[in-house]
Amino acid sequence: MDPADEEVGARYSLRQRLYLHLEPTAWPRTGLSPANLVIAVLIVFAALLAILETEETLRADAPRFFQYAEFLILLLFSTEYMARLYAAGEDPRYRGVLGRLRYMRTWWAIVDLLAILPSLVTMGGQNTFLLRLLKLLRLLRLSRLGRFSRAWSAIAQAVQLRSFELLLSFGAAGMLLILSSACLYLVEGGEQPEAFGSIPRALWWSVATLTTVGYGDVTPVTALGRILAGITALAGIGLIALPTGVLASAFSDALRRQAAHDRSGQREE
Template sequence: MSSLRARAYRNLEPTAWPHRGLSPLNKALAALIVVAVFFAVIETEPTIVERRFAFLTAIEAVFTLVFLAEYLVRIWIAPEKPRYAGRFGRLRYMVSVPALIDLLAILPGLFVFIGSEAFVVRLFRLLRILRLARLGRFSRAIDAITTAVNSRRYELLMSLTIAGILLLVSSTLLYLIEGTVQPDRFGSIPRAMWWSIATLTTVGYGDVFPVTPLGRILAGITAITGIGLIAMPTGILAAAFSDAIQMQRKAEEEGQARSEAE
């Protein structure tokens, strides 16, 4: 049993797979997750559900059983990982973030058999899209993104703070300038914030805009400022991603060199 558990652990835990890339089992699971999310999305279209209800229900039942079996196996092999070793290792694994995401992605499968269109039931069933988040355990790209964001968290927080200040200042100024002219759109700072958000993010819906000359001048300044506001976190994250990818490649080369030496 110990040998079987160790073998299952090597096939299910990406970091334990001795070869490059994912194990065939994890590749199959990743593909199955993508297919399951695809079916969860198309099931929101009533015309498709009406015509293929039995087929979609059967497919979802298969997905639920497969992912439930995987979840139970992962609980069984959890002690193979040092952090989950010991008497209560499996319990610690069950309350970990990856395990909770797995559980939340499985439970909505039981609601497929409930025909109710109640909002709560529909919302809970759509939690099946959380299965897509499970791909994070198979992807080193997710690790790179997490490392990049964490390494630049202070710079990103500073960018967010500057964005908040600009949002408040531009909304306040537009409220003062346009508030009496367009009270329904700029009659308060919260109302003016909708315009500021659309302008600073360079979206520019065009549903709300200033009409006074001073307001238009301020709008132009805000729009130009928004370009720099978007570029700031973009540059920070680009540099962080580059550093994280280089670190991953260096670790892979060192690991391969150790394997060849052994």
């Protein structure tokens, strides 16, 4: 028998078995444990359910289905949250009452709780704007999939290491946004006060131009304004590509380190 099978099949206490199956780093085999695999599928289903529920015709055809399905998801996620809270005691950092409170302040524990709270608040409520907003927060459940992937943590670490370069690029883009908005306000403000009558109004045009979206709902009409618009568009191509290149390099480095770590672990085995 595979040693990993013997380890998983050993006679552990309930808390040890829960920790083994719910904590991704504790699972001795490659991939997800059966419990976490089921949870991942349930997360995707819950997000899909939240998306489909926004369609009024579907709610009208099956008014009870969404209520019962959401109640079942709430029950399963609440049970999972309590199980994770109980199993966290296997980690020496989270033992005892104070340890559990410390665990509840960790990032993934907060994400787990946020996946439950909107359903508790919106259960049986009316279709108001606030209620729709709270229901949309259920889509945050998709972020829970991040705990099951080591690649996400590696990428987050890589982005953190490149934070200085990203801040510089975003800062340069922000300065160009303000500068181009101020120039168009000066040149076009008199001709088109509704669109360029102030720097905040002109900022919408700058965002659409610098991101190369170009909606076309607001355009300069003067010769100087069009020249400035062309300069802004050309500058936007380079500034948008700059953080994209930094992120692409960070992702590549992170995945390369993760692959090297996996290969070293396989050689040790």
